[in-house]
Amino acid sequence: MFSFRNQLEIAWCPGCGNFNLLTALSEALVELGLKPSQVVLVSGIGQAAKAPHYIQANVFNGLHGRSIPVAFGIQSVNPELTVIAESGDGCMYGEGGNHLIHAIRRNPNITVIVHDNQVYGLTKGQASPTSEAGFVSKTQPLGTVSESFHPLALAVSQNASFVARGFAGDKEELKSIFKQAIQWKGFSLVDVLQPCVTFNRINTFGWYKSRVYSLPEDYDPEDQVGAFKISLEWGDKIPTGIIYRHSKPIFSDLVFEKLGRKEFLNPTRNYQSIFEDEKHGFE
Ligand SMILES: Cc1ncc(C[n+]2csc(CCOP(=O)(O)OP(=O)(O)O)c2C)c(N)n1
Ligand code: SF4
Numbered sequence: 001m002f003s004f005r006n007q008l009e010i011a012w013c014p015g016c017g018n019f020n021l022l023t024a025l026s027e028a029l030v031e032l033g034l035k036p037s038q039v040v041l042v043s044g045i046g047q048a049a050k051a052p053h054y055i056q057a058n059v060f061n062g063l064h065g066r067s068i069p070v071a072f073g074i075q076s077v078n079p080e081l082t083v084i085a086e087s088g089d090g091c092m093y094g095e096g097g098n099h100l101i102h103a104i105r106r107n108p109n110i111t112v113i114v115h116d117n118q119v120y121g122l123t124k125g126q127a128s129p130t131s132e133a134g135f136v137s138k139t140q141p142l143g144t145v146s147e148s149f150h151p152l153a154l155a156v157s158q159n160a161s162f163v164a165r166g167f168a169g170d171k172e173e174l175k176s177i178f179k180q181a182i183q184w185k186g187f188s189l190v191d192v193l194q195p196c197v198t199f200n201r202i203n204t205f206g207w208y209k210s211r212v213y214s215l216p217e218d219y220d221p222e223d224q225v226g227a228f229k230i231s232l233e234w235g236d237k238i239p240t241g242i243i244y245r246h247s248k249p250i251f252s253d254l255v256f257e258k259l260g261r262k263e264f265l266n267p268t269r270n271y272q273s274i275f276e277d278e279k280h281g282f283e
Pocket of ligand 2 (some may be wrong): 011014015016017018047048116121122195196197198199201
């Protein structure tokens with residue numbers, strides 16, 4: 001059977017949570033019946049950002065924190081493509097945090113997968129935006145003093161189209177979440193709890209396993225206020241599953257409606273007329 005995995009040697013530590021993410025995503029793409037030519041994976045920089053290298057599809061490796069705008073651009077000019085931005089919590093919520101906010105607002109039809117290991121793995125263990133206050137690292141030997149960032153609460157509060165959390169220790173649930181996120185028409189954020197077995201000795205597989213629970217069948221992901229409450233749940237109990245879902249118009253559809261697709265794909269004419277208008281304005 002066709003597999004999206006290629007034969008490249010994987011440069012992750014044995015036991016890293018990234019392995020299950022890679023398998024879950026590769027299997028999800030196969031089960032959705034997608035072909036490599038239909039899929040574009042965009043990543044930034046970090047351990048997580050290497051994941052697309054191990055998948056047989058189109059790949060764009062961008063700058064640190066810049067995967068979302070690249071994915072946004074690709075999907076907007078070719079809405080037929082399945083575009084997935086994939087990177088770590090440092091890349092998506094730190095360096096790329098501003099892009100996340102504005103992608104939520106604009107609602108492009110892309111899926112954002114965040115390998116959330118609550119640490120900077122590639123640069124050897126500094127605290128990340130989602131590290132808990134007090135997290136001790138080589139650069140914060142007395143423990144970080146900053147409060148941690150709650151990505152899902154932010155996304156729900158800003159009425160993001162699709163917001164979910166998965167756990168790298170539950171590959172089947174993760175695969176199901178990936179499939180729903182990829183199929184969703186609009187911006188999807190999937191935050192994945194991904195243990196870094198080398199630099200995060202607090203949030204281990206065991207730590208997450210004793211806390212995560214799947215949202216019950218009667219949970220209503222369309223209720224924004226209820227979803228916001230659930231998105232804040234963190235500590236002894238950490239929910240996984242589809243936290244919030246809200247259908248709304250996609251960026252490219254709205255732009256094509258206004259400009260026409262051809263005009264949008266050939267912006268030279270627009271730039272030229274804008275330039276001409278500016279010139280007259282100065283005369
Ligand atoms: C502009 C810029 N700033 C900083 C770095 C250094 N850098 C590379 S990876 C990284 C952190 C990656 O952490 P995260 O996104 O959480 O991914 P992980 O490695 O944990 O998967 C940093 C700070 C860089 N490459 N470019
Ligand atoms: S440093 Fe951490 S995130 Fe990076 S490969 Fe090793 S275990 Fe995984």
